[in-house]
Amino acid sequence: MDGQRQILHGRWVLPMVPDTGALPDHAVIVEGGRIRDVLPSLQVSQRYPDGTVEQLHAHVLMPGLVNCHTHAAMSLFRGLADDLALQKWLEQRIWPAEQRHVSERFVADGARLACAEMLRNGITCFNDMYYYPDATATVAAEVGLRCRVGLRVLPGQRALHLEPEDSLEGGLRIHDRWRRHPLVGTTLAPHSPRSLSGALMRTLGRLSRDYDLRLHMHVHETGEEVADYMGLHGVSPLQRMHRQGLVGPRLIAVHAIHLELADRRLLAEAGAHVVHCPRSNLKLGNGLAAVAELLRLGVNVALGTDGAASNNNLDLFGEMRMAALLAKAVGNDPTALPASAALRMATINGARALGLADDIGSLEAGKWADIIAVDVGGIAAHPHFDIVSQLVYATGANQVTDVWIAGRRLLEKRQFLTVDQQAVAAAVDNWQTRVPT
Amino acid sequence: MDGQRQILHGRWVLPMVPDTGALPDHAVIVEGGRIRDVLPSLQVSQRYPDGTVEQLHAHVLMPGLVNCHTHAAMSLFRGLADDLALQKWLEQRIWPAEQRHVSERFVADGARLACAEMLRNGITCFNDMYYYPDATATVAAEVGLRCRVGLRVLPGQRALHLEPEDSLEGGLRIHDRWRRHPLVGTTLAPHSPRSLSGALMRTLGRLSRDYDLRLHMHVHETGEEVADYMGLHGVSPLQRMHRQGLVGPRLIAVHAIHLELADRRLLAEAGAHVVHCPRSNLKLGNGLAAVAELLRLGVNVALGTDGAASNNNLDLFGEMRMAALLAKAVGNDPTALPASAALRMATINGARALGLADDIGSLEAGKWADIIAVDVGGIAAHPHFDIVSQLVYATGANQVTDVWIAGRRLLEKRQFLTVDQQAVAAAVDNWQTRVPT
Structure with a gap:
């Protein structure tokens, strides 16, 4: 075919x-x-x-739409803990649930649910960050979805039980396994700057350059996080990352809500990419990102759904609309972020963020x-x-x-051609009975 | 049956x-x-x-969901003029288009499109405000949708060509025509406080009481409108309406974004109803309503889609989600406006706002x-x-x-039982060729 x-x-x-x-x-x-x-x-x-x-x-x-920030397997936690304060949500609900239940099998089942949902919502490429990235990559390849999975090269604060692959060498083995795959690739995905020493940052910078890998990180998501970091280090997370050589065209900075003008300029001048996750930001009460301002400065801004535990679905049509509407409120300007700009964020800007602009993101000959x-x-x-x-x-x-x-058809008249919908639902229902609400 | x-x-x-x-x-x-x-x-x-x-x-x-603020016929202008500043949108696009095209036929065709869309989106009752209310009422009755149409008892600033029914007597004739109808009823719907003298306000108050009619008005939608009004009258629109006896349990105050604490308290103490239209407010850059605060004060807050020209569809699931997400950002509090509160706004609160709480808004015996x-x-x-x-x-x-x-089934497995979908689409396409973009 x-x-x-x-x-x-x-x-x-x-x-x-x-x-x-x-x-x-x-x-x-x-x-x-x-x-x-x-x-x-x-x-x-x-x-x-x-x-x-x-x-x-x-x-x-x-x-096809490009979803630049996901925690695919977290779809299994959809609706588990809503309308809660961020710390309570994380510390009392999400982290304990992860501690108890997340395994390679959990991630595979959750990623399959997410892939099915994304496919049906017109998302053809996603950029993931979660435990057991190899399991997510394997599922995406089976379904036929394009993706980048984040290598947990450095155990963050939220290591479950240290897996062999939660190390530099383990991560690079995963990288090596997928590097010639037509659909799947890898990024370096330490959770956030908080857990990184200067030396670790320099190591990440070197790896990113040597292997030509994107660096996929949450940055400046909450005001508290930025204030704490400044108290500890005297500079903002982004400024410190910059000093260690991490802020450049390979950086995918997710959320980027609480930014000073200097941070915004830095992102623009360095050619870094920002992923805006408007519905997750609202739902967790993390604030309103100044997206129109970032675009005006020339930053490449893409869109992400974040995980289904904080959204609660994987739908970039919803995110496009939210981004366009929200920017008008943030800027008090109904001309801010017009429809065409929202569409670019969900397509070509996403491709650029992932370093795939020559391959996807538009309908041009050769892609x-x-x-x-x-x-x-x-x-x-x-x-x-x-x-x-x-x-x-x-x-x-x-x-x-x-x-x-x-060129391979994966959805035909809303019917899946590569996903067994009944099997996915059965696996999800099985996990549901095991995760206490 | x-x-x-x-x-x-x-x-x-x-x-x-x-x-x-x-x-x-x-x-x-x-x-x-x-x-x-x-x-x-x-x-x-x-x-x-x-x-x-x-x-x-x-x-x-x-x-069924209760949509407490619509301009149903404006569905024919969906997508005509997006991403524009409010004054430009109104003065250069919407008003001229209305001036040229709005007729009884236009309103009937547009209302039919809106009724079909609302029905399929689970909206079983709507509260409309537009030209030719009798035409909208007739269409809703034909389709089988419950509605309230606003009487244009007083010509506002935007009278097209003064119809006989754009008068007190004409409006009351429409009221009389529908007052025993099982689905359709009327409200008094002057556009906004701007065009109302004190004497006219008193007349409206008297009519509202004598005929037991809801008073459906846009209030405090833009900051500029409130500031101008205060410059002219020395008090806010709501305070002046209050002095003339208009702020009470029959008032349906739409938008209610730019409120002082005194205005919020007034609405709560008077038992007035507020209709929150979050997506329209964002899209027109009108600001963020403090809905959680109104609810905390005890105000009955319902939801509305507003017209499709500023939304751009009639979908209360979208509005519920937006209201719940937005309140978290406005209050910097992820526990604000939980899911259950959003559902109440779209159902029982809507019924209360329309004075229909004994008849609809919940699944209780007798309703x-x-x-x-x-x-x-x-x-x-x-x-x-x-x-x-x-x-x-x-x-x-x-x-x-x-x-x-x-009890009458109007939609069965997503198929319309009372709407000829092809005929609606054909009528819409016909108008589309006549309205210049």
């Missing part, structure tokens, strides 16, 4: 790059898992006479065919004044009907 | 009142369009041996059977630690599968 030519006709095609907006009555040509061309449907029969034809007459074809079809034929999507606006302000993830990753 | 007994078995029943949470394996008994009983499914065959049985084994049965079934069997709804949390933080309106209003 991958070797064959596929011709996908859409009512609209939204390539994201170039910035043309939604192109009416266009088609995407896929060959060998990659995008060969984007052109008006009327010109297809002449230029590409052969191929498997798919007609998506009420749909927008657009790049992998990571494509989703979004049905805008339903009554709640009418009228069609502005499709870009429609996608951000009035579209639910349930309108994603079809998903291709590297 | 209405005279027969219907037995609806749910995996859970969430009655809202009494505040029991979700009851597993319960059933709702409906007779003559009203709720007869809520009881464990196991006891049904003994106590209610006869009746039409509906098994909803993966579903939550709960009260109208306005019931929705929400499918939580899907993968993204697993696990099921907390159904109330699930409904607010992880449920999409697309999970509403069935809707009954006064």
Whole structure:
């Protein structure tokens, strides 16, 4: 199938790059898992006479969404502990539950639940950080989802029981196992700056450069965390990371809420990436990130769902809309973060953050065919004044009907082709009976 | 059908009142369009041996949602003008479009689109404010949706072309036409305090009392509006309304964002109702309402979607989630506005605001059977630690599968029984070609 030519006709095609907006009555040509061309449907029969034809007459074809911050396996804790203060949530509910239940099997079952949900929500690539990254990677590869898993190269404060792979050598073995995989790769993912000494930071910096690995970290998530750090070190976490050479184009700085102007400028000048997780930030009461300001300074800002325990689902349509709406309130400016900017955050900016901008994030010739079809034929999507606006302000993830990753179809008319939905639900129900509420 | 007994078995029943949470394996008994009983499914065959049985084994049965602020017909302007400053949005886009296009026919077609969308999203009652209220009422009655339409008893600043019914007498004729209708009723709906003299306020107060009509108004929506009003009158709009006798249990104060403590206390002491429209407030950059504070003071706060031109859809599941998340950010408190409070706002609080608390808003014996079934069997709804949390933080309106209003089924497995979907879409497309973007 991958070797064959596929011709996908859409009512609209939204390539994201170039910035043309939604192109009416266009088609995407896929060959060998990659995008060969984007052109008006009327010109297809002449230029590409052969191929498997798919007609998506009420749909927008657009790049698969890139979820730049997840703890996939935590989907098993969805709804376990809501409406609680952050410390109580972590210390009395989440951490004890992790201590008791998290195992390789738990992570595999949870990651499979998350992969299924993400796939159905049009997410074709995710950037994960959790225990047993190899288990998450294995599940993603089985399902056919693109991902990056974070190596726990240094035991943080929340090591469960020190696994052999929670070490530098163990992490690099996982890295080596996946480094030629077409879908899966690795990042360095220490939890946050709090647990890192200067020497450890320098080691991470060297590894990141030597192996060309992204550095995936929570930074400046709570005001308290930043204040405590400054009390201890005299500088903000980001400034200290900068001194140790960690703030550069390989840094994926997640949350980045409580920033001074100097921190924001540093991120911009260093070419670092920020992942905005608006619903998680709200739900945990962590504050409102100044995203429009970061974008204005030239920072590449992507989107993440965070884990389902603090969200509570993995839906970037919801995050796009939230990001666009929230930025207007934060800036007291209804023109802040327009729909097109939210769409970029969820697609091409995400690809850039992961170092995959040459491969995914837009429908451009030569990139992998990571494509989703979004049905805008339903009554709640009418009228069609502005499709870009429609996608951000009035579209639910349930309108994603079809998903291709590297040209392989994984979702067809909302049916999974690579996930046994009953088996996933059964495994989840089994864990539910074991995790006390 | 209405005279027969219907037995609806749910995996859970969430009655809202009494505040029991979700009851597993319960059933709702409906007779003559009203709720007869809520009881464990196991006891049904003994106590209610006869009746039409509906098994909803993966579903939550709960009260239909009450949308307390809409401009239904504006669904025809969905996506017409997004990401614009409020004045530009109104003066350059929305008002000219209304001036050119709004007619009785436009309102009927737009209201039909809105009714279809609301029905499918589990909204069983709405409180509307727009031109040609009689046209909206007629459409709602045809579809079978419960509603209150606002009488334009006094021409506001935005009168299109003065219709005979945009007068006191005309409004009262509409009131009289609908006052015995089982689903439809009327409110007094002057646009906002700005256009009202003291004498007009007193007239409205008298009418509201004499005819027992709710007073549905936008109040304190923007900071500028409040400041201007205080410059002109020396007191806030709400304080002036209070002096003229308008602030009481019949007042439905929509938005109520920019409030002083005195205004908040006034609303609480007077027993007035507030309608929170979180997504519209964000999108138009109007600020963040202190909802948790209003609730703490004892104000009855309900939810509204506002019109689709500023939202951009009519989905109270989205508004519940947004209200719960936003309150946590506003109060810097992750325990603020828990899921159960958001559900109350969308159901029983809405019923109270409309003066319908004896008739709808909960699944209690004697109330109208306005019931929705929400499918939580899907993968993204697993696990099921907390159904109330699930409904607010992880449920999409697309999970509403069935809707009954006064015991009459209007949506069955997501199919409309009283709406011709193709005809609605065709009418919308026709308007789309006429409204220039």
